[in-house]
Structure formats: C-alpha cells, structure tokens
Amino acid sequence: MQLFCSSADLKAFERRLTEYVSCLQPATGRWRMILIVVSVCTATGAWNWLIDPDTQKVSFFSSLWNHPFFTISCVTLIGLFFAGIHKRVVAPSMCLFYSVCCYYY
Numbered sequence: 001m002q003l004f005c006s007s008a009d010l011k012a013f014e015r016r017l018t019e020y021v022s023c024l025q026p027a028t029g030r031w032r033m034i035l036i037v038v039s040v041c042t043a044t045g046a047w048n049w050l051i052d053p054d055t056q057k058v059s060f061f062s063s064l065w066n067h068p069f070f071t072i073s074c075v076t077l078i079g080l081f082f083a084g085i086h087k088r089v090v091a092p093s094m095c096l097f098y099s100v101c102c103y104y105y
Contacts, residue, residue, distance in 0.1 A: 031088040035080065042077050045070025 049055060049070045055063045064071045 028089060031085055035085055035089055038073060038077050038080060041073040042070070045073050 045067060049067045
C-alpha cells in the first residue's frame with residue numbers, strides 16, 4: 001500500500017511540476033529574446049567603439065559620448081541585470097532542479 005501511495009504522490013508531483021514549468025516557458029522565452037537582442041547590440045556597439053581610431057585620442061567619457069549606440073545598449077544591459085533578467089531567464093531550470101533535489105533528498 002505504501003508503494004502505491006508513493007507512486008501516486010510522485011506522479012502528482014511530476015504533473016504539477018510539468019504544469020508549472022510549462023506556464024513559465026512563454027515569459028522565459030520573451031526574456032531570453034530581450035537578453036539576446038540587447039547583448040548583440042552591446043557587442044556590436046563595443047566592436048564599433050573599439051575599432052574607431054578616435055577612441056584612443058579622446059577621453060573615456062567623450063569616447064562614450066561619440067558612440068551613443070554602445071552607451072545606451074550597455075546601460076540597458078546593466079539595467080536589465082540589475083532588474084533580475086538573469087533570474088527570469090533561468091527560472092524554469094532552477095525551479096525544476098531545486099524541486100527534484102528537494103524531492104529526492
């Protein structure tokens with residue numbers, strides 16, 4: 001009887017966990033796309049900033065002023081990380097990992 005009850009509990013746990021993770025997937029996908037777009041914009045802006053010959057001749061802040069695309073994308077990326085985008089992107093996998101660890105241990 002105990003084995004049957006444990007099996008039913010495990011199946012209910014798996015069903016609920018699958019439901020919860022599938023509910024998080026659309027929001028996680030959007031946050032991943034935002035993170036990818038901002039990261040690519042920052043990398044592109046950084047490349048243009050580094051290959052500009054005027055970057056070495058002027059001060060750091062005037063160099064950033066001359067490259068507003070890089071400056072804005074970099075500030076946006078930093079702001080997203082302060083807002084917790086790294087937690088939102090990996091939330092389903094973290095939830096799944098911690099739930100399975102807690103259940104089995």
